[in-house]
Each structure stands twice: as C-alpha cells, then as structure tokens.
Amino acid sequence: MTRGAGPVDEAQRRARTLGVLGGGQLGRMWVHAAQAAGWRTVVLEPDASSPAGAAADEHIVAAYDDPSAWAELAARCCAVTTEFENVPADALEAMATLAPAGSAAPAVAPAAAAVRTCQHRAREKAAFVAAGVPCAPHRRIESEHDLHADGLAELLPGILKTATLGYDGKGQRRVEDAADVARAFAALGGVPCLLEKRLPLALEMSVIVARGRDGACVHLPVQQNLHRDGILAVTQVPAPGVPPATAEAALAHARRLAAVLGYVGVLCVEFFVLTDGTLVANEMAPRPHNSGHWSLDGCDISQFELQWRAMAGMPLVPPRQHSPAVMLNLLGDLWWPPDIAPGAAPGDAAREPDWASVLALPGARLHLYGKREPRRGRKMGHLTITAATPEAAQDVARAAADRLGLPAW
Numbered sequence: 001m002t003r004g005a006g007p008v009d010e011a012q013r014r015a016r017t018l019g020v021l022g023g024g025q026l027g028r029m030w031v032h033a034a035q036a037a038g039w040r041t042v043v044l045e046p047d048a049s050s051p052a053g054a055a056a057d058e059h060i061v062a063a064y065d066d067p068s069a070w071a072e073l074a075a076r077c078c079a080v081t082t083e084f085e086n087v088p089a090d091a092l093e094a095m096a097t098l099a100p101a102g103s104a105a106p107a108v109a110p111a112a113a114a115v116r117t118c119q120h121r122a123r124e125k126a127a128f129v130a131a132g133v134p135c136a137p138h139r140r141i142e143s144e145h146d147l148h149a150d151g152l153a154e155l156l157p158g159i160l161k162t163a164t165l166g167y168d169g170k171g172q173r174r175v176e177d178a179a180d181v182a183r184a185f186a187a188l189g190g191v192p193c194l195l196e197k198r199l200p201l202a203l204e205m206s207v208i209v210a211r212g213r214d215g216a217c218v219h220l221p222v223q224q225n226l227h228r229d230g231i232l233a234v235t236q237v238p239a240p241g242v243p244p245a246t247a248e249a250a251l252a253h254a255r256r257l258a259a260v261l262g263y264v265g266v267l268c269v270e271f272f273v274l275t276d277g278t279l280v281a282n283e284m285a286p287r288p289h290n291s292g293h294w295s296l297d298g299c300d301i302s303q304f305e306l307q308w309r310a311m312a313g314m315p316l317v318p319p320r321q322h323s324p325a326v327m328l329n330l331l332g333d334l335w336w337p338p339d340i341a342p343g344a345a346p347g348d349a350a351r352e353p354d355w356a357s358v359l360a361l362p363g364a365r366l367h368l369y370g371k372r373e374p375r376r377g378r379k380m381g382h383l384t385i386t387a388a389t390p391e392a393a394q395d396v397a398r399a400a401a402d403r404l405g406l407p408a409w
Contacts, residue, residue: 011103016040017057018308019073019106021064021091022083023050025369025379026288026304029296030083031055033304039312044073051370052083064088074098079107079311081265082115085286086165089116109213109264109311110286117261118286121163121194128281131260133253133269135281137197147182155197160184163192172230174198200275203241204282206291207254208268210306210316217255218318220303222247223291225270226409231377234397234409235291235327237298238390242273249279257284266307268292290329290379297365297384298325323363323386326397330381334404335374350374357403361396363387 018034020027023045031041031052043056046063053059058076062069065088073080074095082092093112099105117123128135137155140146140163160181162171173184175195185193204227208220224239225232239247254269261267268289270282292303301319309316335350358364368381383400387393398408 013040014076014100014103015078017042017077018312019044019077019080020052020056020083021045021073021080021087023047023052023059024083025051025371025381027052027083028055028369029293029302029367030081030288030304030307033302034308037305037308039308042073042076044069049372054370064091067094070094071098074106075100077106079109079313081109081287081307081311083287085115085118087115089113089119107213107311107313110267111262111264114261114263115286118284119164121161121166121283122192124283125194127257127261127284131253131257133257133281134279136199136272138194140192141181141185141195142192147178147185152178152181152195155195156181157198159196159198160188161194161196162188163194170230199272199280202273202275202277204270204272205239205242205247205250206235206268206270206289207250208266208289208292208295208303209251209254209258210266210303210310211255211258211263212310212316213264213313215259216316217258218306218316219251219254220292220295220299220319221321222250223294225291228407229377231331231379232290232329233406234329235294235325236390236394237294237321237325240390243277246273246277246279253279253281257281265310266303290382291327293367293382294325294327294384295319296367298323298386323388324390324393326385326393328383328385328397328401328404328406329379330368330383330404331376332374332378332380333376334406335380336376353404358383358400361385361400361403363393363396364400 017040019042021044023043028051034041041056042058043052044060045053048061089112092108096108117127157176160173160175175181175184204225206223211217222239224236226234250271258267266288268285272280288303295302299319299321334353363386365384385393385397
C-alpha cells in the first residue's frame, strides 16, 4: 500500500484493476490492450518469468489450483478472465463468489460453466448439437467395451482425440479401421477419447465473437487458416476461399452458440469447409485465439480490446478492418538451423532470425512474446503483413516467408 492510502484508495484501485489466469502470450497481449486504456492488470501464473507476468502491473506467482491465490486475485480485481482453456474451472467458479470485505466478488468472464464445456471434447460437441451448430459425426470412446460397440465402422476412417488437454494437434491419432482405433486408444493411455469421422476438407476458417453481459455480440471478420502439423501457420483476412454465404452462416452459428452458452467474453469457433461446401464446427476456445492476432494491426479494435471490454462491462463496438492482412505464426524452429536439433551438441545455440530483412518489407509488423527458450513447435511470436489490397498483403507475406525460410502456401 502506498503511503497515506486508505480503504477508499484501495477500493478505487480495485475498481480500475483487471485480472487474468495464465501468463502466456495471449495474456501478455491482453495486458498491453488493457493498460493502453488505463487499466491496471494482475496476472496469476506459476512461472515467475512468464510473458504476461513480465508485462503486468502485478504478478501473483502461484499455482492455478491455490485457493489462497484465488482469494488474492479476487481481492485485487473488479473482473477476472482466463487466457487459456485448461485453467481449473474451479478457480473461476470460486472467484465468482469471493467478495472482499465491503466489496462485490469480481465479475468472471467467461464463466466456469462455459470453460468446462470447452475443456472436454464430448461436452463441446454436445454444446454444438444443442445450439444447432453442425459438427462431424462422433462418439465417445472411454473403455475397451466402446471399442466393440455397434456403429463404430460408420465413423471410419476417423480421428481419435483425447477428450481433454488436446491442443495444437496433440492428443490425436488418425485411424483407418477398428484395429487402428484399439491401438490408438492404448497409445493415448486409455483415457476418455472422442472418435470423429474424417471428412473431406477444402479449407479451415475461424470466427471470433465477443459477447457482453447484456447480450450484445460483435465479431471480427471471418479468418481463413492454414495449419501445419496441427499448429496454425497462416491466417488470411479477408478469407479468400470462403464464399459470403458460408461466412454469414459461420457467424450466425458462433453468435447462436455464444447465446446458448450464456457466454460473456471473447469466443473463437473453428470451422471446416468441406469439399462440397458444407460447413462443420471443429472446436471452440473460450478466449482470444491465435488466428485473431492479426487484429492488433488490421483492425481499429483488436480481439484483446474486445476481451477487456466484455469482462469490464464496457460497450462492445463492431471492429472495423481497415487493412487486408496476412499473419504468419513464428515457431521456435526458426531459431535453429535445419540440420541441428536443440541441445544436440555442446555449444549449440539458438540463432536469432534475420528480423531486419523481414522488417524492411512494407506493412510488416513483428510481435515477439518474450519467451526465453525457443523450442521446436513453440509459439514464439507472429508477423502480420497489412497492405492496401489482399493481393499485395499476400505478395509481401510470401516474401517474408521466403526470407524466414518458411514453406510457401
């Protein structure tokens, strides 16, 4: 407490302070957006050197499942959010009831129930069905008995996914027949899984909406995505391969899903467009999303500003895209020569990519996340290219990819 501060001062400070569970890059960009509007920020994160913790006004270094840390965060903030879906939903539920003396409990957005839904693939699929959002045919695989249930063949070839803790392509196995399913189930540790029918994909896209407590809902433009090895590689906006009717249908699905969930905050829904033009939902994330990072440079309101506005009860204004954009994900692979694995020999060291050659390109904006250790597959930053036309943005983005040694698309 500062000298001379009293209860009124602390109440005023809390009323202008927002909190987040999670210290990664999403939290870091949220911190910057909230601070730009004069908010104080508090991060709860066990890693003392986390990207968001380094940027925030305060950093509570504690485990996500520490009740004393929940109480501390609730005492400091008027509203709390999360930057990743695998934060304990119990923490969000508890903080919604933790009222410091003489004050209300912090507003928690999204609520624990919505986060629990997104944490489990079967619950997620059930939410899609309840909201009338089309998704791939699927069934639970939770025991040896389920491997021999009738109708399994109708979902093959398919993809077996762990019900929880799967992201960036982790916890997934492609399966061709019943024997494959049994082997994949064993390889994944026999944990509860979901078997989804593999569908013929034309492209991948995502929709990011923000919904307030009053039901107001706004969205970013539809984004077309390219994944490599299960990790987002390229996002293009406007989405060049998405017909207007498909984009409108995806937006309607996402808005309806947010309403059915009673959602407050930023929600991303990933969709597949099949070769016959059919639209199916893949998964959702209860937070800002990698595919929306371009909005920092291509929109007048970014997904991170939408996040703090929604949690703080501020007006949600439809974002306006002022520039076509292409975003390139920058993984830790870029820091290592192709012929040298990290730690392969004493003296091997990561090399900094040639940022100067990329930043010499018009419209290039580099965002690095402050992570100390580059590892293959680790998201270290992103590069956004904006231009006057989609074609110009594509041309410069391809030039940037070439200078960085990234594959073409």
